[in-house]
Amino acid sequence: MxxxxxxxxxxxxxxxxxxxxxxxxxxxxxxxxxxxxxxxxxxxxxxxxxxxxxxxxxxxxxxxxxxxxxxxxxxxxxxxxxxxxxxxxxxxxxxxxxxxxxxxxxxxxxxxxxxxxxxxxxxxxxxxxxxxxxxxxxxxxxxxxxxxxxxxxxxxxxxxxxxxxxxFDHPLYIQALAEMIREEMAKFPDEDPSRIHLLYSAHSVPQSYIEEGDPYLKHTQKTVELVNEALGNRSPWTLAFQSKVGPVRWLEPSTEEALHRLAKEGARQVLAIPISFVSEHIETLYEIDIEYSEIAEEAGVPYFRRAPALNSHPxxxxxxxxxxxxxxxxxxxxxx
Incomplete structure (x- = not known):
């Protein structure tokens, strides 16, 4: 030393x-x-x-x-x-x-x-x-x-x-997310924000953690609220949770459940946003890009995309x- x-x-x-x-x-x-x-x-x-x-x-x-x-x-x-x-x-x-x-x-x-x-x-x-x-x-x-x-x-x-x-509420972090989302929304056939459903997908945790005082859910909800405000609150949205492991109760709804519900409600354009992931990993590249993309297609959502993780976004x-x-x-x- x-x-x-x-x-x-x-x-x-x-x-x-x-x-x-x-x-x-x-x-x-x-x-x-x-x-x-x-x-x-x-x-x-x-x-x-x-x-x-x-x-x-x-x-x-x-x-x-x-x-x-x-x-x-x-x-x-x-x-x-x-x-x-x-x-x-x-x-x-x-x-x-x-x-x-x-x-x-x-x-x-x-x-x-x-x-x-x-x-x-x-x-x-x-x-x-x-x-x-x-x-x-x-x-x-x-x-x-x-x-x-x-x-x-x-x-x-x-x-x-x-x-x-x-x-979770830092203004530049929120701005970075909003910038990434806007860029991806522009790639849909219909760019009208009111016709693009934002599906915020966060890593789940056991419900018992929240009941014991873990602030993760409140922090995630606040991040979503601030991002929606930065986007002008113009799009319908859902917060869901992915990557559950084991039999205990985890945060709900799951991202898979949310996709099925959106399909039943007639959503045609869904943008998945990995809200709790700042880098690409198996949760984004496999779970969302492959598994959830297949679920969306099978459920009848014709246009499903994902916003990239932030990675080294300036x-x-x-x-x-x-x-x-x-x-x-x-x-x-x-x-x-």
Missing amino acids: KSSNQTRIGVLLLNLGGPERLADVRPFLYNLFSDPEIIRLPWRPMQKPLAWLISTFRAKKSRAGYQKIGGGSPLRKLTEEQAQALAENLKQRGHDVKVYVGMRYWHPFNSEAVEQILSDGINRLIVLPLYPQFSISTTGSSTKDLYRILQTKGGARHLRRSYITRW TFIQALTELVAQKLDQNPHYYS
């Missing part, structure tokens, strides 16, 4: 992670289901045996999905591109900052990112989970994991840390830049 009195600033982007090869799918799933924030069991010693069982059972189907989107998840590449764009934006604003990527369930793991951060002599760290809407299962799990890792380093007491954990990167810059500007004494 470098030693110096000079302040070295880092930004750590946290995300889920994803298997980059088909051989990675089962161990990725094992890591995912080993997380007690994903599957809560009354007896913790059962967590890993159950994770092994679920990951083994689901691996074949999951591998087939990844095969259809190119053989692996693009999440690492896209997140690293976001990190590079963020670093460039911050540099243009006069902030000499290194941006790192840490993943919860696959490489580069949070532990790998921390090793690099400490090796680089970073002593001021801003942690930015790439989950706009807070949930204990996403932002909560990632930040807990980071805290645990830092505790194994003696707490890394020299490393001053700030966290940005809730940005306005979105500007939103991340503003979030980080605000933290930096609040603490000018950290600079040398």
Whole structure:
């Protein structure tokens, strides 16, 4: 580790992670289901045996999905591109900052990112989970994991840390979503917004989380409200939830249920919006683009499209830049 009195600033982007090869799918799933924030069991010693069982059972189907989107998840590449764009934006604003990527369930793991951060002599760290809407299962799990890792380093007491954990209503994030939606709406045969149904599809969480106080649903609803306002409230819309796992009750309606309802109501143009995903992953590239597209066609929706995930959209990167810059500007004494 470098030693110096000079302040070295880092930004750590946290995300889920994803298997980059088909051989990675089962161990990725094992890591995912080993997380007690994903599957809560009354007896913790059962967590890993159950994770092994679920990951083994689901691996074949999951591998087939990844095969259809190119053989692996693009999440690492896209997140690293976001990190590079963020670093460039911050540099243009006069902030000499290194941006790192840490993943919860696959490489580069949070532990790998921390090793690099400490090796680089970073002593001021801003942690930015790439989950706009807070949930204990996403932002909560990632930040807990980071805290645990830092505790194994003696707490890394020299490393001053700030966290940005809730940005579901940031104006530039909302603007970026609205810009992406407008671009996609223009591709329908009838561009009249009142004739395009906006289907906001968010990652689901168990209903019990919400009942216990998790703000994810309220945050997601507020994001949708603000995006609709930015679009002029001219389109009919639905908020639905995807990617349910297991038998417990999850948030409703499911995206599949919503599509069937819209078809019955006569919707002819439906635009799916991955409202809680800031990067393309299997949930967008396979679930929405392939599975839900087929469901829409079979249900009788003639025109079904999806707005892209934000990825490195310039306005979105500007939103991340503003979030980080605000933290930096609040603490000018950290600079040398």
